[in-house]
Amino acid sequence: MKNILQGKELGFGAAPLGNMFRSITDEEALATVDAAWEQGIRHFDTAPIYGAGLAEIRLGEILSKRPRDEYVLATKVGRVILDELEDPASRDLGERSGLFKYGRKNKIEIDYSEDGTLRSIEQSLKRLQTDRLDIVYVHDIAQDIYGDEWVSKFESAxxxxxxxxxxxRDEGVIKAWGLGVNLVEPIEIALDLDDAKPDAFLLAGRYSLLDHDRALQRLMPKAAKENVDIIVGAPYSSGVLVGGAHFEYQKASPEIVAKVDRIKTIADRHNISVKAAALQFVLANPAVASVIPGASRPARIAEDVAAMNEVIPPAFWQEIREQNLVAQNAPLPK
Known part of the structure; x- marks a missing residue:
């Protein structure tokens, strides 16, 4: 799997292209993907649920004009987008409410069955205007909103x-597959399966400067030992690390804001950006193959690339460690 993402440590998370949190124009979305390409990014990650197919449509509009062999394309299954639209008068807008309420109004059907998986892939290929996918993740079989229900969803998947x-994968239709989740536990279970062997895992929000303790206990060491890639999503913890108001897709608590302020104070003292610290911290773990921050403005892409190349003095990491702002066993950049 590592050869698929070699040289693609910085990827592009396309969730914002689905009008996550805010509505953006087609022009702004397409310009952002263009900017990512011009900055050398060749790893693109999307999903049907991002705006009920909107992110895939927008991503496909640009990438279909690029040489297919030059980039890695990942999407997800577990959601089938229906032609039927939601009733705008309904209070229950299903999975379109909240994060993607500004996306397309199509109904979204949760389906982890074999048939649903094949239908989802067929739909994604059309929206992305491509004939093949490199990585396919089973999406959101474990979310906090499900409580204990995630176990039954895992079994269904x-x-x-x-x-x-x-x-x-064995037939060569896709190159790799895995789980795309925001909990550590289902990945740990999947690593121990005998009847299925995932190649990679997309872990969103659970390996960042603000939240990494649970992943370090067992997941990261086991993944590195078994040569299974971890791709990290949401490295900025839904934006709170870089000036946003959200943490874990909700309004950040005063405790989280205070922790971010402490990190920023140390970063300012060493004349570095928190964005650089966030990205480079994630990639310092040997199990991590790529990090995929999201962006909905072209300027953000240049910032991400600059953050990857920013020189961070060892003294910054030493102070972060001394202040107990990262776990004592967390690998740090050298």
Whole structure:
């Protein structure tokens, strides 16, 4: 798997292209993807749920004009987008409410079965205007909003989507598959499966400067030992690390804001950006193959690239460690 993402440590997370949190124009979305390409980014990650297919449509509009062999394209299964629209008078807008309320109004059907997986892939190929996918993740089988229900969703995916993706990989239809989740536990379980062997995992929000303790306990060491890639999503913790108001897709608590302020104070003292610290911290872990921050403005892409190349003095990391702002066993950039 590592050869797929080699040289693509900085990727592009396309969730904002689905009008996450705010509505953006097609022109702004397409300019952002263009900027990512011009900055040398060749790893693009999306999903059907991002704006009920809107992110895939926008991403495909640009990438279809680029040489297909030059980039890695990842999407997800577990959601089938229906032609039927939501009733705008309904209070229950399903999974379109909240994060993607500004996206397309199509109904979204949760489906982790083999048939649903194949339908989802077929739809994604059309929206992305491509004939193949490199990585396919089983999306959101574990979210905090499900509580204990995630175990039953995992089992449904194990007997449906997992087996379908395992077969598609073996047949050469896709290059790799895994889980795209925001909890550590389902990845740990998947690593121990005998009847399915994922190649990579997209872990969103659980390995960042603000939240990494649980992942360090077992997941990261086991993934590195078994040569299974971890791709980190949401490295800025939904934006709060870089001036935003959200943490874990919700308004950040006073405690989180205070922790960010402490990190920023130390960063300012060493004349570095928190964005650089956030990205370089994630990539310092040997299990991490790539990090995929999201962006909805072209200027943000240049900032991400600059942050990757920013020189951070060892004294910054030493102070962060001494102030107990990172775990004592967390790998730090050298």
């Amino acid at each position: 194990r007997t449906g989507a997992f087996r379908a993706l395992d077969r598609l």
